Structures are given as structure tokens and as C-alpha cells.
Amino acid sequence: MVRSNPEELVRKTMARFVDDEIIPNAQETDEKGEFPVEMLREIAKMGIFGIRYPKNKGGAGGNTTLYCIICEELARGLVSVAAITAMQCLMSTNFLFRFGTDEMRETYFLPAMRGEKFGCFCLTEPEAGSDLGAVSTLAKKTPDGYLLNGMKTWVTNGPVADFYTVLCQTDPAKKFKGLNFFFVPRNTPGLSVSKPFNTLGTRTTMMSEIAFTDVHIPDAYRLGKEGQGLNNLLSILEEIRSMTAALAIGLQRAAMDDAIRYARERVAFGKAISKYQLIQAKVANMAVNLEASKLMTYKATKMIDNGVPCMTEASMAKYFATEAACQAADECTRIMGAYGYSMEYTAQRYYRDSRFLLNGGGTHEILQTNIARWVGL
Numbered sequence: 001m002v003r004s005n006p007e008e009l010v011r012k013t014m015a016r017f018v019d020d021e022i023i024p025n026a027q028e029t030d031e032k033g034e035f036p037v038e039m040l041r042e043i044a045k046m047g048i049f050g051i052r053y054p055k056n057k058g059g060a061g062g063n064t065t066l067y068c069i070i071c072e073e074l075a076r077g078l079v080s081v082a083a084i085t086a087m088q089c090l091m092s093t094n095f096l097f098r099f100g101t102d103e104m105r106e107t108y109f110l111p112a113m114r115g116e117k118f119g120c121f122c123l124t125e126p127e128a129g130s131d132l133g134a135v136s137t138l139a140k141k142t143p144d145g146y147l148l149n150g151m152k153t154w155v156t157n158g159p160v161a162d163f164y165t166v167l168c169q170t171d172p173a174k175k176f177k178g179l180n181f182f183f184v185p186r187n188t189p190g191l192s193v194s195k196p197f198n199t200l201g202t203r204t205t206m207m208s209e210i211a212f213t214d215v216h217i218p219d220a221y222r223l224g225k226e227g228q229g230l231n232n233l234l235s236i237l238e239e240i241r242s243m244t245a246a247l248a249i250g251l252q253r254a255a256m257d258d259a260i261r262y263a264r265e266r267v268a269f270g271k272a273i274s275k276y277q278l279i280q281a282k283v284a285n286m287a288v289n290l291e292a293s294k295l296m297t298y299k300a301t302k303m304i305d306n307g308v309p310c311m312t313e314a315s316m317a318k319y320f321a322t323e324a325a326c327q328a329a330d331e332c333t334r335i336m337g338a339y340g341y342s343m344e345y346t347a348q349r350y351y352r353d354s355r356f357l358l359n360g361g362g363t364h365e366i367l368q369t370n371i372a373r374w375v376g377l
């Protein structure tokens with residue numbers, strides 16, 4: 001019997017789904033700018049939200065490589081749907097899965113795996129972005145739990161989420177050692193959600209501020225041991241960076257495919273523009289960057305799957321693949337000439353959506369600074 005390789009199988013299944021269900025609707029979905037419930041329901045039916053979790057705990061028994069293949073393929077269709085999916089599979093549910101009580105898993109984690117509930121991940125604050133040591137949302141200990149006060153911002157899925165994983169400070173004097181994650185269900189008194197932000201790209205990915213005013217939660221809602229918030233975040237950072245790189249690969253592929261198709265069809269000075277060396281150079285650069293992005297990203301995911309530390313590799317992959325995605329989207333708009341400037345063509349969406357990738361998992365200035373240090377500077 002010929003056994004199919006799980007990576008090929010997942011890629012083929014996802015590619016078919018993206019070609020049939022996402023790409024034909026991507027433009028309209030993006031224009032509407034609404035949370036894409038129908039697409040997400042279909043994605044949930046395929047068991048994708050549980051791809052990183054074990055089968056006997058409600059997941060699909062996959063690994064980081066499969067997770068990133070899924071993210072890549074979805075991003076080839078529509079980055080915002082891929083981003084929502086990526087968030088649901090990893091940051092929104094990971095600490096709930098690891099540290100939540102059985103009841104929390106029944107009420108939130110398993111429904112999230114079925115796409116019935118959505119979560120999100122709240123780190124950033126108006127005065128604390130790259131510098132998480134400045135997080136000031138306070139979780140003050142009470143006899144039976146914690147009292148939360150503060151504000152989070154730029155929360156992907158914030159407006160539509162049913163539950164929030166929130167990074168708080170329990171003791172400002174301890175700085176990083178006072179950071180802890182907390183689970184907060186949406187209906188908790190004192191939690192309020194702003195209206196969705198009006199953003200440049202990923203128009204169906206809703207983002208907002210979340211305010212906490214005397215939000216009281218029980219002890220069981222602290223996710224992980226006291227003072228382990230930063231370590232817990234670091235435990236998934238390689239995966240977050242690899243996933244962002246995978247999203248960037250999907251976007252590169254979409255931009256390159258459309259640029260090639262257009263270049264073959266568009267005639268200027270009596271021949272297809274694909275015959276001009278300057279156009280060929282752009283496409284060649286896209287192809288080389290794409291190949292390098294894949295090698296770097298899937299090297300990192302294999303290391304994660306084999307339990308080998310890879311913060312440097314994952315950071316390099318995120319940095320390189322995202323810069324390449326921004327470049328590919330830019331070149332795609334140039335190859336399409338005036339049509340690259342039209343809202344009716346895809347190039348503008350790739351161009352806008354590429355900016356989404358720049359901040360998640362660390363800005364490129366932070367990544368460059370870290371990489372330079374890790375290689376010995």
C-alpha cells in the first residue's frame with residue numbers, strides 16, 4: 001500500500017480548498033470587510049483549528065510544519081482569513097489548552113476547535129508595543145482571584161472574540177518576572193471592546209482596543225505559574241515567527257502568480273511584457289526570494305517539530321520572508337502598470353496586506369537587533 005506523505009496531503013487538500021472556496025471570493029470578502037464567518041466555518045469543519053493539538057485532547061494531531069503549510073496556503077488566497085486561522089490555532093488557544101481547567105477546555109477550547117467560539121491574544125498596550133516590560137495592565141491579587149485594570153490595543157479578533165488571553169503585570173516592581181497571562185471571557189463585567197479599527201489591509205481581520213475596568217476573575221483564570229508569563233510567551237515565539245513567515249510565503253506566491261499571468265498577457269511595443277528582461281528580472285527575484293523563504297521557514301518548523309531550539313532561524317525566516325512579501329507585492333503592482341493601482345485588481349490587496357506581516361511576532365527593527373546580537377555583534 002502506498003502511504004501518502006501527510007505534508008503533501010495537507011498541502012493538496014488546502015490548495016484545493018483555497019482555489020475553489022477562497023480565491024473566487026477573496027476580492028468581494030476583502031471589500032466587504034466583514035468577519036468571514038462562512039469561510040471560517042468551512043475551515044473549522046476540516047479540523048484545522050486543532051492542527052497543533054493532540055487528537056486525544058480534541059485536536060487534529062498535527063505539528064508546526066503542517067500548521068505552517070496551512071497558513072501558507074490560506075494566505076495565498078486571502079491573508080486576513082489566514083491570519084484569523086493562524087491566531088485561532090496558536091496564540092488564542094495555546095495557553096487555554098495548556099493551563100486551563102477541564103471546565104474551561106469544555107466551555108471554550110473545544111468549541112474554539114469547532115469554530116463555534118473565537119479567541120484572541122492581548123499583549124500590546126497604547127504605551128507598550130515592542131517593549132513588553134512596559135506592560136501596565138494590572139492584575140491585583142484579591143482573596144479569591146485577581147482584579148484587572150488597564151487597556152490593550154491592536155487586538156486581532158478583539159471585536160468578535162468570545163474569550164481573551166491577556167498579558168498582565170501582577171507586580172510592577174518585578175518587571176518581566178511580574179508578567180502573567182490571564183483568561184478572560186467576553187461577558188465578564190468590566191470588559192469593554194472598542195469599535196473595529198479602520199485599517200490599511202487585512203480588511204476582514206477585525207482589530208480593536210479592549211479595556212479592563214475592575215474586571216474580577218477567579219484564581220483558575222491565571223494561565224500558568226505565577227511569574228511565568230514571559231517564559232510562556234517565549235515558548236511559542238519560534239512558532240509565531242515561523243507562522244508569520246509562512247503567511248508571507250503565501251502572499252509571495254499569490255503576487256508572483258498574478259504578476260506572471262499578467263506579464264504573459266499584456267502586450268507593449270508589439271510583444272508580451274514577459275519578453276522584456278527588466279520584467280524577467282523582477283520575476284526572477286521574486287522566485288529566488290520565494291525559494292529562500294521556503295527553505296528558511298520550513299527549516300525552522302522542522303527544528304520546532306524535532307524539539308530543537310531555533311529562535312535565530314525562526315526570526316531570520318520571519319524577517320526575510322516578510323521583506324520578500326512586501327517586495328513581491330510592490331513588484332506585482334509595478335508589473336501591472338496602471339492596473340496595479342486599481343482596486344479591481346488583486347495587486348493592491350497584496351500590497352496592503354503585506355504590511356500586516358511587518359508587526360506581528362516582532363517588528364523588523366527588533367528582529368534585526370536580536371539577530372545581530374545572536375550572531376555575535
Ligand SMILES: Cc1cc2nc3c(=O)[nH]c(=O)nc-3n(C[C@H](O)[C@H](O)[C@H](O)COP(=O)(O)OP(=O)(O)OC[C@H]3O[C@@H](n4cnc5c(N)ncnc54)[C@H](O)[C@@H]3O)c2cc1C
Pocket residue numbers: 120121122123124128129130131153154155156157207356359360361362363364365366369
Ligand atoms: C495588523 C496588526 C495586528 C496586530 N495584532 C496584535 C494582536 O493580536 N495582539 C497584540 O497584542 N498586538 C497586536 N499588534 C500589535 C503589534 O504587536 C505591535 O504593533 C508591535 O509589537 C510593535 O509595537 P508598536 O506598534 O507599539 O511599535 P513600537 O514598539 O512603539 O515601535 C515603533 C517603531 O520603533 C521601532 N523600535 C522600537 N524599539 C526599538 C529598538 N529598541 N530599536 C530599534 N527600533 C525600535 C519599531 O521597530 C517600530 O518601527 C498588531 C499590530 C498590527 C499592525
